Structures are given as C-alpha cells and as structure tokens.
Amino acid sequence: xxxxxxxxxxxxxxxxxxxxxxxxxxxxxxxxxxxxxxxxxxxxxxxxxxxxxxxxxxxxxxxxxxxxxxxxxxxxxxxxxxxxxxxxxxxxxxxxxxxxxxxxxxxxxxxxxxxxxxxxxxxxxxxxxxxxxxxxxxxxxxxxxxxxxxxxxxxxxxxxxxxxxxxxxxxxxxxxxxxxxxxxxxxxxxxxxxxxxxxxxxxxxxxxxxxxxxxxxxxxxxxxxxxxxxxxxxxxxxxxxxxxxxxxxxxxxxxxxxxxxxxxxxxxxxxxxxxxxxxxxxxxxxxxxxxxxxxxxxxxxxxxxxxxxxxxxxxxxxxxxxxxxxxxxxxxxxxxxxxxxxxxxxxxxxxxxxxxxxxxxxxxxxxxxxxxxxxxxxxxxxxxxxxxxxxxxxxxxxxxxxxxxxxxxxx
Numbered sequence: 001x002x003x004x005x006x007x008x009x010x011x012x013x014x015x016x017x018x019x020x021x022x023x024x025x026x027x028x029x030x031x032x033x034x035x036x037x038x039x040x041x042x043x044x045x046x047x048x049x050x051x052x053x054x055x056x057x058x059x060x061x062x063x064x065x066x067x068x069x070x071x072x073x074x075x076x077x078x079x080x081x082x083x084x085x086x087x088x089x090x091x092x093x094x095x096x097x098x099x100x101x102x103x104x105x106x107x108x109x110x111x112x113x114x115x116x117x118x119x120x121x122x123x124x125x126x127x128x129x130x131x132x133x134x135x136x137x138x139x140x141x142x143x144x145x146x147x148x149x150x151x152x153x154x155x156x157x158x159x160x161x162x163x164x165x166x167x168x169x170x171x172x173x174x175x176x177x178x179x180x181x182x183x184x185x186x187x188x189x190x191x192x193x194x195x196x197x198x199x200x201x202x203x204x205x206x207x208x209x210x211x212x213x214x215x216x217x218x219x220x221x222x223x224x225x226x227x228x229x230x231x232x233x234x235x236x237x238x239x240x241x242x243x244x245x246x247x248x249x250x251x252x253x254x255x256x257x258x259x260x261x262x263x264x265x266x267x268x269x270x271x272x273x274x275x276x277x278x279x280x281x282x283x284x285x286x287x288x289x290x291x292x293x294x295x296x297x298x299x300x301x302x303x304x305x306x307x308x309x310x311x312x313x314x315x316x317x318x319x320x321x322x323x324x325x326x327x328x329x330x331x332x333x334x335x336x337x338x339x340x341x342x343x344x345x346x347x348x349x350x351x352x353x354x355x356x357x358x359x360x361x362x363x364x365x366x367x368x369x370x371x372x373x374x375x376x377x378x379x380x381x382x383x384x385x386x387x388x389x390x391x392x393x394x395x396x397x398x399x400x401x402x403x404x405x406x407x408x409x410x411x
Contacts, residue, residue, distance in 0.1 A: 006033060006095065006110050009369060017373060023081045024405045026116065028372045030083050030108075031352045031402075034091030035075070040099040041106060045072045050120050052127065052138070073121035073143060074399065075108075082121065082145050082399030086354050092365075121145075125195040131184040140180060140188040145399035146200040148192050152222050153179050156207030158282030165269060166279040167316040169356035170207060179222070180206075186229045193233075201397045202230065204261075205243035210286050219244070220251050227259035237262040241309070241392050246287055246295035252302045263392045265309040266296050270317050271337035278322045279361075297344045305345035306388050311401070312337070314375055315353035315367045327371050331378065338379050342386040349393055349401045350375055376403040384410065 006029055013025050037045070045051060051070040075083040075097065096109045097118065108115040127138045142149040155178055158164045192199060204227060212218035223242060231238075237260045246266035247255070255261065269283070270276050276289045283292065299308045317323050317330050324330040338348040352372060357363045380403045383390070390404040391397070399405070 006093070007113060007115060010115075013369065013373060017377065019409075020373065020377060021079075021081075021406065021409055023077045023079045024376070024402055025373065026077060027081050027083045027405065028352070028376065028402050029369055030075070030085065030095055031354070032366060032369050032372060034089065034094040034354075035083075035085045035087075035097050035108070036091065036094040037072075037087060038096060038098045040101075041097050042069055044099045044106070045120065046070060049122055051123055052143075073123070074145070076119040076121055078116065078118075081395065081405060084144070084400055086356075089354065089356065124192065124198065126188065126191040129191060131181075131187045133181060133184060135181070135184045137188045137191060140184050141192060143199075144203075145396055146198065147203050147397050148189065148199045148201070150185055150189070150202065150204045150226075151180060151206045152185070152204060152226055153206035153209050153219065157210055158208050158286075163282035163285055164360070165282065166360035167269075167313050167319070167353055167355075169358040182226050182229055185226055189230055190233070201239040201241065201392060203241045203243065203398075208245060208282065208286075215286060216245060216247065216251075220247065220255065224255055224258050227255070227261050231260035234260050236260065239392065239397070241265055243267065245283070246292040246299075248295060249298045249302065252299055256302050262303070263307045263309065264299050264303050265311070265393075266292065266299070267312075268292060268296070268310045268337070269313050271312060272317060272324075272333050275317055275322060275324075279316060279319075296341070296346055300345040306347060306391065308345065309347045309349060309390075309393055310341060311349040311351055313353045314350040314372065316361065318367050318371075319353070319355075319361050320364055327367065327374075330367075330371070331374060334375060335378050335382065338382045342382055342388055345388075347383060347388050347390055347393070348379065349390065350379060350403055351400055352402070372402065376406060379403040380406040 010025060010029055014022050046069060050072045052073045071087045075085060077083060098107050098109055100107045103117065105117050106119060108118045124143050129137050131137060140150065156164060156170060189202065204223060209219040210216055223244060240261045241263040242261055243265040252264065269280050273289045277284045296308060296310050312334060317333060341348040353366065355361060355363045355366060390407060393401055393404055395405045395408055
C-alpha cells in the first residue's frame, strides 16, 4: 500500500476543516510525523543566534543527536506558531528541515518538495552563562515560547520499582542534577528576566518526589522555598504556574498563601480510570485516579476558575496493548473529561504523545493526524462554551498545546 504524502494529507485537512488554522494543522502534522535536520541546517543552527546546547533540564535520552553539535529550540512557523520537535529521535516518515542558501532561510520539505519557509526560536541571552556556584544556567531552565521553565527536582522517584508513567522518558539521559539548588534557580531567573520582552511567565516543575512524612511533604516544601524566593522580586501575583502532583487542598492553600504563584497544573495524563491505573501506576499508587480528580477540582477553590489546568498525553490512550480499540472511543473519553473539568472551572488541555524507545510503551505507531485535529477542535469548542480561556498555557506562554493555539482565531 502506497503511503499518503504529508502534503496531500495537509491539503485535504484544510478542505475538510476550513475553520481550522492551516498553521495549527501544519504544527499537528509536524509533531505527528517529526522532523529531521539536514547537515546544512545543523551547520547554520550552530550560530550564537540559534544554538541551544544539550543540557535541557528534563534529561531525555535522544541517542540520534550528534554529540558535538548543539540542538535548536522550537521551530517557528510564519505566524509565530511554536512547534516542538524531539530532535534526534527516531521517526518513520519525518519532514525535512533544510537550509536554503539561495533564500538564506530554513525551509520545511517533504523529500524535495517545499512545504514552507520556517525559522527557529532565538537562543535565550542567559544560555551560556553560569550561576555563582558554577552551574550552567541552561541546565537549570529551559524555554518554551515566552515561558521560562524551571525544574526543581531533575529525576522522578516514580521510576523506583518501575512505577513511572508508561509514556514517559524524562530523566533518561543520565545528566540530570537531582535536586536543583534554590540559589541557582533564583540567579537563573534574575538573569533570564534581564532580556527585554522575552519571558511573560515563570513555570516550575520537576520529577515526582513522594518522600517525607506525610508523603510529598519534601516536594511541597521545596516548591514553596523556591517560589517564595522568586516571589521576592515581585510586588504582587505574577504570571506563573506550578506543575506538580494533585496535592490536598490544605497544602495548596499553604502554597498559595506563602508564594505569589497564580496557577496550578496537576496533569491527569489519561482520563479513563482503567487506563490511568495501567499507564500511570505511580500516580495511582500514591494518590489514585478518583482522588487526583477530586483534588484537581478542589484546587479551583484556592486558585480560582480558569487558573487550574490539567492535561492528557493525547494518543497514549490509544497505545498498544492497553489502549482504546477505536479513535471514536478515545475522542469520547477525552471530550467527557474536558466537559467534566470545564463545568468545574478547570482547563483541560492536550499535548501530543511522542513515542520514545526509553519509555515502557516503547516506539510504536501514533494515531492518525485526523485524530489530533478532531481532538484539538473538540477540546477548544468545549472550553469556549464554558467561557474558559487558557491564559497561562496559550500560544504565547507555552505553545505546546495545539488546542489552545486555536484561541488565536476567537473573536
């Protein structure tokens, strides 16, 4: 059977979904199929304008990356849509990103056919600098659109005993720092914010640490310590987000009271209870599906409507051998989740699952592009019905959620 060409699939999708941004369609297709950098593109990307380095703080093992070459940040489409690609990962049928010397521009191609002219996110000014303790700042923070991403704990204890999420490859690269020094984080934030207009949100996360008594107390104390220190540079609540497990309401009240954080994101990862228990055994063991959902809804009482987020790793719910047997079942499950959360003031988002050989699920075929289009369209429409705007996780602040990209067309 002859494979359908990606360009033809895109053109058909534009006809089928005329109210869907063609740039978001292209983004979905690029994340779905991946992209490979040519030698000519990689050579251009070594310039100080683009070179991000190799010390990204989530420590994912990408064995296809050349050890002596720096990788770039996100790809920028012509309308400033951010596209995040796992450079160096294995892809079955990737797009090609090349350097066109005649145009003096990067181009996106399928084989030798031009799809569009693209660019890359510029290198942040704080990259290449070190903290007073000698820690490279790019090992402390990453960049996603206008979001400064900080990691407080660069390993995940759910991997102990094999209880990690089945789709996850975080901290598999072997160069993570473990607990990140609070002073290093604060110095990195201070330096990053010197770049005019670059960042509009601070995001703090990390691998799960259930240590302490009661469980998670060490992690909660760590987040409060870091956000309290960062908050000293602000006079009021600032655009910020904590991505962490679903904590009890009393703990969330303490976090809100002792810091200037303004949003919270406990990711459910997969909505279906049975799949949650199978794909997220550590989350099920330490908190449980029903309790996770309950605590997420209760968090609205602390942070307010539209300031609590949760997301699914879209596509993992269809992964073999445990996933749904049909796309319709998967869509119904995710739309049910979005409706439930929206009724309770929680913003439900999707990110696209990228299979990785180091994860339990391994490398396997992804759902078709049409699934991701219908999912993004449906989630966006449900949130709009309830008057929920993604604010902290929109295209400016994050750019990792195709469904929130669609808000740019809302009037």
